[in-house]
Amino acid sequence: MFLGWVVLLCLMSLVPEASAADPRTRSILVLEQSDVRGPFYAAIFNGLRSKVNDPASAPVTLYAENLDLSRFGGEDYEQSLQRHLVTKYRDKPIGAVVAVGAAALEYALRWRSDLWPDVPVVFAFVDEATIAGLSLPHNVTGRMTRLRLRDMVEAGRAVVPSLRHVALLGDHLEDQPVFRHFADEIPAIEEELDVMDLTGMPMPEQRRRVSALSSDTAILYTAGYSDGAGTYFPPTDALALIAEAANRPIVAPLESYIGRGAVGGYVAFPALIGTEAAELALEILDGRDVASIPIAVGDSMKPVFDWRQLKRWGVDERRLPAGSEIRNRVLPIWRQYPQEVASIALVLLLQSGLIAALLYEHKQRRKAEVEARARLSELAHVNRQATASELSASIAHELNQPLGAVLANAETAELLLGSPQPDVEEIKEILGDVRRNTQRASDVISRLRRLLKKAQVEPHDVDVNQVVDEVFKFVSAQASASDVDLTQRLEPRPLGIRGDTIQLQQVVLNLVINGIEAIGDARGGSRRMVVGSTARLSDALVEIAVSDSGPGIAADKLGNVFDPFYTTKTHGMGMGLSIARTIIEAHGGSIHAENQCGGGSIFRVRLPLTQSPAEEVQ
Numbered sequence: 001m002f003l004g005w006v007v008l009l010c011l012m013s014l015v016p017e018a019s020a021a022d023p024r025t026r027s028i029l030v031l032e033q034s035d036v037r038g039p040f041y042a043a044i045f046n047g048l049r050s051k052v053n054d055p056a057s058a059p060v061t062l063y064a065e066n067l068d069l070s071r072f073g074g075e076d077y078e079q080s081l082q083r084h085l086v087t088k089y090r091d092k093p094i095g096a097v098v099a100v101g102a103a104a105l106e107y108a109l110r111w112r113s114d115l116w117p118d119v120p121v122v123f124a125f126v127d128e129a130t131i132a133g134l135s136l137p138h139n140v141t142g143r144m145t146r147l148r149l150r151d152m153v154e155a156g157r158a159v160v161p162s163l164r165h166v167a168l169l170g171d172h173l174e175d176q177p178v179f180r181h182f183a184d185e186i187p188a189i190e191e192e193l194d195v196m197d198l199t200g201m202p203m204p205e206q207r208r209r210v211s212a213l214s215s216d217t218a219i220l221y222t223a224g225y226s227d228g229a230g231t232y233f234p235p236t237d238a239l240a241l242i243a244e245a246a247n248r249p250i251v252a253p254l255e256s257y258i259g260r261g262a263v264g265g266y267v268a269f270p271a272l273i274g275t276e277a278a279e280l281a282l283e284i285l286d287g288r289d290v291a292s293i294p295i296a297v298g299d300s301m302k303p304v305f306d307w308r309q310l311k312r313w314g315v316d317e318r319r320l321p322a323g324s325e326i327r328n329r330v331l332p333i334w335r336q337y338p339q340e341v342a343s344i345a346l347v348l349l350l351q352s353g354l355i356a357a358l359l360y361e362h363k364q365r366r367k368a369e370v371e372a373r374a375r376l377s378e379l380a381h382v383n384r385q386a387t388a389s390e391l392s393a394s395i396a397h398e399l400n401q402p403l404g405a406v407l408a409n410a411e412t413a414e415l416l417l418g419s420p421q422p423d424v425e426e427i428k429e430i431l432g433d434v435r436r437n438t439q440r441a442s443d444v445i446s447r448l449r450r451l452l453k454k455a456q457v458e459p460h461d462v463d464v465n466q467v468v469d470e471v472f473k474f475v476s477a478q479a480s481a482s483d484v485d486l487t488q489r490l491e492p493r494p495l496g497i498r499g500d501t502i503q504l505q506q507v508v509l510n511l512v513i514n515g516i517e518a519i520g521d522a523r524g525g526s527r528r529m530v531v532g533s534t535a536r537l538s539d540a541l542v543e544i545a546v547s548d549s550g551p552g553i554a555a556d557k558l559g560n561v562f563d564p565f566y567t568t569k570t571h572g573m574g575m576g577l578s579i580a581r582t583i584i585e586a587h588g589g590s591i592h593a594e595n596q597c598g599g600g601s602i603f604r605v606r607l608p609l610t611q612s613p614a615e616e617v618q
Helices: 002-014 039-052 075-088 102-115 128-132 149-159 182-190 203-210 235-245 270-285 307-312 338-390 392-418 424-452 464-474 476-481 501-521 555-560 576-586
Strands: 027-032 061-066 096-100 121-127 140-145 165-169 194-197 217-221 264-268 301-306 325-327 460-463 485-489 496-499 529-538 541-548 590-595 601-608
Touching: 027 039, 027 102, 027 270, 039 061, 039 096, 039 121, 039 235, 039 270, 075 102, 096 102, 096 270, 102 121, 121 128, 121 270, 128 140, 140 270, 149 165, 149 182, 149 217, 149 264, 149 301, 165 203, 182 194, 203 235, 217 235, 301 307, 307 325, 338 392, 338 424, 338 501, 338 576, 392 424, 392 476, 424 464, 424 501, 460 464, 460 501, 464 476, 464 485, 464 501, 464 529, 464 541, 476 485, 476 501, 496 501, 496 601, 501 529, 501 541, 501 576, 501 601, 555 590, 576 590
Parallel strands: 027 061, 027 096, 096 121, 121 140, 165 194, 165 217, 301 325, 485 529
Antiparallel strands: 264 301, 460 496, 529 541, 541 601, 590 601
């Protein structure tokens, strides 16, 4: 029995001291001295709430009261608050009170015996001078915020190297619980600089004064809730109005002022202030004795400056306090959006590569097209020569006829001239026949030369009626020798297209020769004839049709007649229609073959018509 008591006492001696205290009710009431519109106090509460709501901690009920002591005060107001809080929290046990701001702390201390007499109090955002002037009970602790006018002056020296004057702006210092101790520092500052007190002035007057400061002045802004005219401003809005008119940089002590016109300075970080207060409150709720938590200076003050304001006032960053944080720095776009810029650069690079490849491919295609046209021209020339060879007998016949007539007329004329009385009129008619037959022979030779000419393909305005007419005249002797009638049914109006006359004539020539030869292979049947016709199919299309009265094309061969080396002739090369199709497609047209209902075949060539053929073709 004795041994058991000894063991129990030993175990009790090993229990940590902290766990000896009973855990408190897990609820926290936050008393803020300002109102909910202040971004600085809102950030303090957010920092506190984030820490309290940490999933790793046990659940905590969080209450918050904005006392609005910056605008309201007095015994009656505080008593009304006391009654309100007593009523509101009568059935809500509070484990710890967090007082944010010197005024909130002072209120909590004055009324804690009526509100929460035994509840620990954690203060936050209270300066050292205020704490030193208070007589704190044993169950009050917290983290002090080191707000000093001296630090604002030193920040002013960093942004204004030739600093000789500082202008204080905001509410009267005695009306600001957070900054009222600055008044105690002013005498020491005045030994070095000229201190201009512009606090408490109406806003228009403050704006006027800050717009006419000398170049060796820095503006020190604390907080402006209401100006001398009684107009209320949120402190950040008041700062923005002052910064809009100020001709000198504004040093500020709160982080919420960065980005609202202040150049920066040693600023208090509200989120850190809230986090520090929450950590202390949670320790207390977990059972830690408040007396074991010493009051100390928090780690919530850091030098922060606005890059845009530094640029505005030409401040050299090397003059800023060591460890200064620069915010709102405008980085080069490739540093702001490195992935996006890299993606765009990659896309541009790929596009450039694709464009280069397309240009190279286009160049190669153009080169291939030029070479193809050259080969086509050579092939067409060879084909024309072969056709001319086939027509040699007809050409010779065509030439012999006029030359023979010329010879006969010449002999007749000699006889007439040798008679005693030459018939002059008859001689004139003979000479006329000589001239016409000579012209006829000359025309035959000209057409043959044009057909056999090898020239560069140069599109120009062409009338398809003239093309068909020229070819039909050229092969008239061949048709006559083959006992085939050639018939033209041409559109009365000119049909202008863009193309090469010789190549188009070659196409029609191939079709007509094929028709004559097809009729020659036929035995018996109806009338032997080849018909060439032209027609305007629409405002944009013209058709040349060459039909014959031959046996037609076998139905299963219609799809092959334009294939290279396909022929039904015994000695044919099978290149004529293939070349014809290539020529027509090079002119932007089409060619196809079909059989006629009454027998024979018909080849239809369709080409794009120029817009004003009547005007272009002369």
